[in-house]
Amino acid sequence: MGHVKEPKGVDFIIESEPLTEKDRKEISKFIVDYKSAHKKKPRTQKRKKQPS
Known part of the structure; x- marks a missing residue:
């Protein structure tokens, strides 16, 4: 992944x-x-399964 540079004349701040x-x-x-x-x-609360 590279570093994004600000284009000339554009300020990201x-x-x-x-x-x-x-x-x-x-x-x-x-x-x-x-x-x-x-x-x-x-x-x-979830019900517990009853043993068969």
């Missing part, structure tokens, strides 16, 4: 703007809502 407090709250609310709506169902 991405610098995003910092989140505002409003954005942070919206993202946190979305995560809480998503987790509550998509909770995993509790696993049931």
